[in-house]
Amino acid sequence: MNLGAFSVSLAVKDITVSKQFYEKLGFIQIGGDVEQNWCILQNGEHIIGLFQGMFEKNMLTFNPGWDQHASNLDTFVDVRDIQRYCAQQGLTLLSEVNTESSGPGSFMLEDPDGNPILIDQHR
Template identity: 45%
Template sequence: MSLGLFSLSLSVKDIVKSKAFYEALGFEAMPSCGSIEDKWLMMKSGNTMIGLFEGMFEDNIMTFNPDDVRALQAKFVEQNIAIEVPVKGDSGPGHLVVKDPDGNAIMFDQF
């Protein structure tokens, strides 16, 4: 079962300030992966990826980008893993959210 690429999705108060901060650490905004105007963007430094999201959610979220989010959902159901937000629809882009035993959100986002 492949979970796909990993990134940390950070809930930020001011995306402009956060972008400047992470650029100072060596991150670069990824072209065509969000924008300041849309209040979200993905940034990369080497193999490390983070997403900056202003006003979209309260807590930070671990995020994986699988090839088949529906197959993961079926596997989680088989393993009795509670699904907080199930994937909608039968095909195409979608996401689901589970929480670990400590309440940390993990999103699986297929786009």
């Protein structure tokens, strides 16, 4: 099952300091708004999201419907289908997307070590 674009979402203490650090490693901002305490940085195929005051922990993020350049895919597995599959596999969901809705939606789960995983569809 293709989960879409992959990134690491980092819970940062000071978004400006973190952004400057990752820019020194060659990352450039491709999205978000530092004034709103979030931004998305990319270096080649690698994507990092910086979020100040939004999440308690760092998390793995997958975006159904997007490729690694945040471009829309022609076909993709909808977040509701991914959620249904995860539930059928016996995985515990921490939050759920409304299965009666369509379009954007997200749900969360954790891996066995407590690492949060966000499946976040933007379209």
